Amino acid sequence: MAKSGDPTYFGAHLADIAAPPRTAEEATPVAIIGGGLAGMTLALALRQHGIGARIFDARPRGAARHDPRALALSHGSQQTFAWLGLWPQIAAAATPIVSIHVSQRGGFGRTRITAAEQDVPALGQVVAAGHIAAVLDTALAAAGIEYHEHTRIDCVNMDADTGRVWLRDDRGDARDSARLVIYAEGAVDAAHADAATQTRTRDYGQHALVCEARTSTPHHGTAYERFTAQGPLALLPCGAADNFSVVYTCSPDEARRLLSLDDAAFLAALQAHFGLGQRLRFVAATPRHVFPLGLRYRRSPIGPRRVWLGNAAQTLHPVAGQGFNLALRDIRDLARVLTGSPDPGARATLQRYANTRRIDRAGTIGFTDGIVRLFSNDLPLLREGRGLALLALDLLPPLRGLVARRMMYGTRDG
Numbered sequence: 001m002a003k004s005g006d007p008t009y010f011g012a013h014l015a016d017i018a019a020p021p022r023t024a025e026e027a028t029p030v031a032i033i034g035g036g037l038a039g040m041t042l043a044l045a046l047r048q049h050g051i052g053a054r055i056f057d058a059r060p061r062g063a064a065r066h067d068p069r070a071l072a073l074s075h076g077s078q079q080t081f082a083w084l085g086l087w088p089q090i091a092a093a094a095t096p097i098v099s100i101h102v103s104q105r106g107g108f109g110r111t112r113i114t115a116a117e118q119d120v121p122a123l124g125q126v127v128a129a130g131h132i133a134a135v136l137d138t139a140l141a142a143a144g145i146e147y148h149e150h151t152r153i154d155c156v157n158m159d160a161d162t163g164r165v166w167l168r169d170d171r172g173d174a175r176d177s178a179r180l181v182i183y184a185e186g187a188v189d190a191a192h193a194d195a196a197t198q199t200r201t202r203d204y205g206q207h208a209l210v211c212e213a214r215t216s217t218p219h220h221g222t223a224y225e226r227f228t229a230q231g232p233l234a235l236l237p238c239g240a241a242d243n244f245s246v247v248y249t250c251s252p253d254e255a256r257r258l259l260s261l262d263d264a265a266f267l268a269a270l271q272a273h274f275g276l277g278q279r280l281r282f283v284a285a286t287p288r289h290v291f292p293l294g295l296r297y298r299r300s301p302i303g304p305r306r307v308w309l310g311n312a313a314q315t316l317h318p319v320a321g322q323g324f325n326l327a328l329r330d331i332r333d334l335a336r337v338l339t340g341s342p343d344p345g346a347r348a349t350l351q352r353y354a355n356t357r358r359i360d361r362a363g364t365i366g367f368t369d370g371i372v373r374l375f376s377n378d379l380p381l382l383r384e385g386r387g388l389a390l391l392a393l394d395l396l397p398p399l400r401g402l403v404a405r406r407m408m409y410g411t412r413d414g
């Protein structure tokens, strides 16, 4: 057992602690490509474990503050932000979801999942993605973490002899060398050298139209998930007592048509889509944005001295609000696995990370894909099946509990 006079006391060699890092690369062994939500959170998580990282982003710094989406953060994600010391700032602009109303248009069956029944204060917290980005950006600046804006990284080469990875920007200039490169570029790169063997895609033929909409009555913390033949329509309570964040999934052509409507015509279309007989009345809407949807993921999130993270590892349909929540669980485990490793890019270390994440990652991808495929069509047999599934959920509290825990914690902790 090591004693205080022993150089390995506290599990680290004192000579290593005392000697300042010899090169910038030793002080900052990790390079992160992409300073969106995932890249910024990872840099802070690594910092929490004493691992230096720098970020390179193609866009001007602060661009992520204008992200128009609202994200439903799970209970596990709140805990991660609390661990980073950022939950109070994020919570200041969060709206708790106290119940979720699930139904299908044109079919029977509906259910309601409530926080009270699950014995939690909230099923999730809705926060504007731009607000989360602002909190992360401010924290990065306070921590003095390097953020290189206007820097698109186009080329990553590995020097097998030295174990270094070199990053070049789109002008061909060398920008950095590191022991480990994290791809957090926000998309699965179909042009990557190993894309043919690594990448899996499914086109749902759907786009998501996103905006905020006000209703004539308060939401009381209720979220709505309404399945339609075109895709799910999600309404998340967000901000003011009568304000919802809307995710309206539909065909690409329909999304283009909805974008071109004036506000009054759009509100009428939203009302008709949600259901004229429903109790919500939409009275105003903010400008609309469209996101193409699909499932794209890498079979493995690791490669030689490389890790793919966030949407660069898996881009999911937003139906169950899982994308960023899964990224946060990846980030927490990655930071934990890299801690104490003398070489953060070592093959065994990265393999340990991939093994740790396998079940949660595969489960979350499969869960999301399954919901989209089961609920986004108008086949009579499936409509009946969906109705029965919703009925079963409504009648069986343990089943509701299972679904609620999956949404709140992911596979691992569920």
Ligand SMILES: Cc1cc2nc3c(=O)[nH]c(=O)nc-3n(C[C@H](O)[C@H](O)[C@H](O)COP(=O)(O)OP(=O)(O)OC[C@H]3O[C@@H](n4cnc5c(N)ncnc54)[C@H](O)[C@@H]3O)c2cc1C
Residues within 6 Å of the ligand: 033, 034, 035, 036, 037, 038, 039, 056, 057, 058, 059, 064, 069, 070, 071, 072, 073, 129, 151, 152, 153, 154, 184, 185, 186, 187, 208, 210, 247, 291, 309, 310, 311, 312, 318, 320, 321, 322, 323, 324, 325, 326, 327
């Ligand atoms: C409509 C919608 C609703 C959603 N709702 C939820 C939800 O409720 N809950 C949830 O958990 N998730 C949700 N998601 C998913 C969530 O938005 C994403 O998982 C998350 O935003 C991904 O963050 P990211 O950092 O991986 O990517 P991004 O935020 O896209 O960041 C990528 C960054 O990389 C930079 N970049 C790209 N290429 C390069 C390059 N070559 N060099 C340098 N920089 C580069 C870009 O400039 C960008 O800043 C939703 C998604 C959609 C579409």
